[in-house]
Amino acid sequence: MLSKNLEKALNDQINFEYYSAYTYLAMSAYAEEMDFPGAANFFKVQAQEELDHARIIYNYVFQKGGRVELEAIKKPRVSYDNILDVFEEGLKHEQMVTKRIYNLADIALDEKEHATMSFLRWFIDEQVEEEESFSNLVKKIKRASDSLANMYMIDDELATRTYVPSIKASEQA
Numbered sequence: 223m224l225s226k227n228l229e230k231a232l233n234d235q236i237n238f239e240y241y242s243a244y245t246y247l248a249m250s251a252y253a254e255e256m257d258f259p260g261a262a263n264f265f266k267v268q269a270q271e272e273l274d275h276a277r278i279i280y281n282y283v284f285q286k287g288g289r290v291e292l293e294a295i296k297k298p299r300v301s302y303d304n305i306l307d308v309f310e311e312g313l314k315h316e317q318m319v320t321k322r323i324y325n326l327a328d329i330a331l332d333e334k335e336h337a338t339m340s341f342l343r344w345f346i347d348e349q350v351e352e353e354e355s356f357s358n359l360v361k362k363i364k365r366a367s368d369s370l371a372n373m374y375m376i377d378d379e380l381a382t383r384t385y386v387p388s389i390k391a392s393e394q395a
């Protein structure tokens with residue numbers, strides 16, 4: 223069983239994962255418009271991963287006998303200054319996600335809810351990679367931003383990212 227408090231926090235995170243997917247899809251649309259198809263691909267893949275995260279938490283709440291109540295998804299930011307701005311916002315977004323996951327883990331820890339603590343470990347580890355990947359890209363793009371040729375090289379790299387579905391072991395039962 224989940225406490226009402228933890229159930230609410232997990233439901234909030236389901237909503238936030240959908241909002242993250244929306245945010246990244248808006249970033250993809252912006253990159254598309256700015257003629258960076260590789261970056262557009264990168265963010266589209268990112269958006270798909272966020273949908274996986276939402277589904278994983280959704281399934282977990284049911285597994286624990288809880289209730290899922292879906293809320294409206296907030297409109298994401300749709301305009302940016304330039305492509306660097308998009309990646310910087312992506313990094314900030316991931317830092318915010320990390321805080322939210324830590325907050326969830328704090329609640330689980332307070333309640334001595336070991337199953338949820340164990341469930342969240344995957345998300346905690348995932349955030350280390352997310353922040354690292356965005357901060358590396360921000361650095362790269364900053365270095366390249368005065369040369370369009372270098373920017374297009376990075377864009378070609380971003381075009382190679384492919385979507386690999388995230389499936390948690392608990393979902394395979």
Ligand SMILES: [Fe+2]
Nearest residue numbers: 239242272275
């Ligand atoms: Fe996520």
